[in-house]
Amino acid sequence: MSKGKRSDYELIQVTSGFERLVHFLFAGSCVLLFLSGFGLMYHSMSFLTALFGGYYITKYVHNFSGLLFGASGLLAVIIWFKDGALFDQDDILWLKKGGGYLWTKEGIPPQGRFNAGQKLYFVLKAVTWVIMSVTGVIMWFPYAFGRSLVTLCYPLHIACVALLAGSVIMHIFLGTIGNPGTLQAMITGKCTRAWARFQHPKWLREYDEKHGAR
Amino acid sequence: MSEKIMLVDVTKCTACRSCQVACKNWNGLPADRTKNRGSFQNPADLNPHNYTLIRFQEEESGDAIKWLFRNDKCFHCTDPGCMKVCPVPGCIYKTPQGAVVLDSTKCIGCKYCYHACPFAVPRFDAATEKMYKCTLCHDRLAEGLIPACAKACPTGAITFGDKPAMVQAAYARAQALGGSATVYGDKVVGGTHVMYVLEKPPAAYEHLPVNPKISPLVFLWKDLFKPLSLLSLLGGIGGSLLYYVIKGPKKPKFEEGGERHE
Numbered sequence: 001m002s003k004g005k006r007s008d009y010e011l012i013q014v015t016s017g018f019e020r021l022v023h024f025l026f027a028g029s030c031v032l033l034f035l036s037g038f039g040l041m042y043h044s045m046s047f048l049t050a051l052f053g054g055y056y057i058t059k060y061v062h063n064f065s066g067l068l069f070g071a072s073g074l075l076a077v078i079i080w081f082k083d084g085a086l087f088d089q090d091d092i093l094w095l096k097k098g099g100g101y102l103w104t105k106e107g108i109p110p111q112g113r114f115n116a117g118q119k120l121y122f123v124l125k126a127v128t129w130v131i132m133s134v135t136g137v138i139m140w141f142p143y144a145f146g147r148s149l150v151t152l153c154y155p156l157h158i159a160c161v162a163l164l165a166g167s168v169i170m171h172i173f174l175g176t177i178g179n180p181g182t183l184q185a186m187i188t189g190k191c192t193r194a195w196a197r198f199q200h201p202k203w204l205r206e207y208d209e210k211h212g213a214r
Numbered sequence: 215m216s217e218k219i220m221l222v223d224v225t226k227c228t229a230c231r232s233c234q235v236a237c238k239n240w241n242g243l244p245a246d247r248t249k250n251r252g253s254f255q256n257p258a259d260l261n262p263h264n265y266t267l268i269r270f271q272e273e274e275s276g277d278a279i280k281w282l283f284r285n286d287k288c289f290h291c292t293d294p295g296c297m298k299v300c301p302v303p304g305c306i307y308k309t310p311q312g313a314v315v316l317d318s319t320k321c322i323g324c325k326y327c328y329h330a331c332p333f334a335v336p337r338f339d340a341a342t343e344k345m346y347k348c349t350l351c352h353d354r355l356a357e358g359l360i361p362a363c364a365k366a367c368p369t370g371a372i373t374f375g376d377k378p379a380m381v382q383a384a385y386a387r388a389q390a391l392g393g394s395a396t397v398y399g400d401k402v403v404g405g406t407h408v409m410y411v412l413e414k415p416p417a418a419y420e421h422l423p424v425n426p427k428i429s430p431l432v433f434l435w436k437d438l439f440k441p442l443s444l445l446s447l448l449g450g451i452g453g454s455l456l457y458y459v460i461k462g463p464k465k466p467k468f469e470e471g472g473e474r475h476e
Contacts, residue, residue: 008468038447040301040324041440055302059322100464101457142325143338151329154299155435162442169450178454179464198466 008194015189023186025072032065066136073129083114084122091116110201121171128160215310219380223411226371227283229268236366237266262339265348266363271420284419288335288348290314292404295428296327298436312407313350321345332403332426387411402426
């Protein structure tokens with residue numbers, strides 16, 4: 001470590017091992033649910049059910065990855081609630097400016113551990129996690145519930161798919177090739193100082209305060 | 215292979231249950247142990263081993279009891295809700311004669327069909343994890359035979375034939391009966407292939423919806439949110455790729471002065 005100015009290439013810990021475990025359990029369940037769910041929803045995507053070994057198995061893959069989704073989703077909501085659910089003035093301004101992604105690159109307010117877009121994604125995931133889990137259980141065991149309640153769950157479940165499908169794809173894009181340096185934060189848990197200053201300057205300030213900035 | 219109608223004239227039914235027995239016989243369905251529930255109706259409801267059933271509805275007038283008999287089974291809708299929601303290709307299909315067939319061997323037991331059916335007909339067998347219902351004896355129809363229940367009916371309460379003739383016969387019979395006799399089936403869910411001549415208005419019969427409809431929630435599910443979810447998926451993929459091509463990645467700037475160690 002050089003004594004003077006700290007290197008932009010210095011790797012600093014940005015996510016914990018537990019966070020990454022929860023993330024990939026949740027993400028894995030989502031991938032399985034999307035593949036099996038779209039296979040069951042569209043006759044034209046029957047190749048997806050063939051992936052699992054037929055419709056009968058696909059139904060159970062969907063059911064049981066739903067259990068993983070429910071459990072890992074609960075952990076995700078708990079561990080990221082503080083980072084993801086609380087919006088400040090900078091976040092609102094960030095959203096107004098589209099995060100610098102679309103119509104402007106100027107005057108993007110500094111962001112904390114999650115930027116406002118990630119917070120929005122967290123809220124969407126948290127809300128749909130509740131709806132998906134509740135409607136999913138009811139659809140799995142419909143005879144334990146009333147006919148009209150079950151029938152209401154079907155469109156609710158698929159409305160959440162409509163909200164999630166595009167958002168998840170965007171999440172994957174933004175977390176990988178859209179923002180180089182981001183993926184390793186979820187793989188190794190580390191990011192470069194330059195990346196942190198560029199993406200999450202408020203968080204980097206907190207980090208340096210905590211770890212004794214030099 | 216013209217479109218057929220099964221016409222059930224409830225006024226001719228004596229509740230002998232030949233239809234129930236013939237159905238079990240043709241479809242190879244096992245007998246169920248039942249119990250006395252204080253009614254002659256047996257079994258209590260349609261179930262995976264009983265595709266058809268005579269409902270014994272009791273009406274008291276003074277000291278006397280009058281029965282309303284009704285042969286109940288799948289109505290074989292022209293617009294079947296069950297087929298609309300079934301996730302497995304070829305599991306529920308229509309035949310040229312108008313039968314709506316549920317191929318239980320392909321069923322995965324999701325129970326969507328039960329909830330989308332305006333008449334709540336398909337039944338789940340927990341032992342096999344599959345749904346079952348009347349097939350209008352589509353296998354007999356394919357051989358030029360009439361359904362087993364119609365074949366067995368001794369009073370002519372269940373008849374089977376070409377659609378125009380049967381619809382005409384239904385209205386003629388209702389008119390001949392007079393009073394509040396009505397025809398049921400041809401004007402609901404795109405026209406059913408099991409029709410009734412009822413002695414009384416439909417509302418008088420238990421378990422018979424006056425205006426059967428596929429729930430609007432099913433249309434919301436299958437005709438709005440389902441295509442929207444595909445649009446969302448493709449939009450996400452297309453949008454991301456387009457963004458990457460036009461605007462490219464957002465790269466952090468690395469300043470000089472630091473020592474590089476990767």
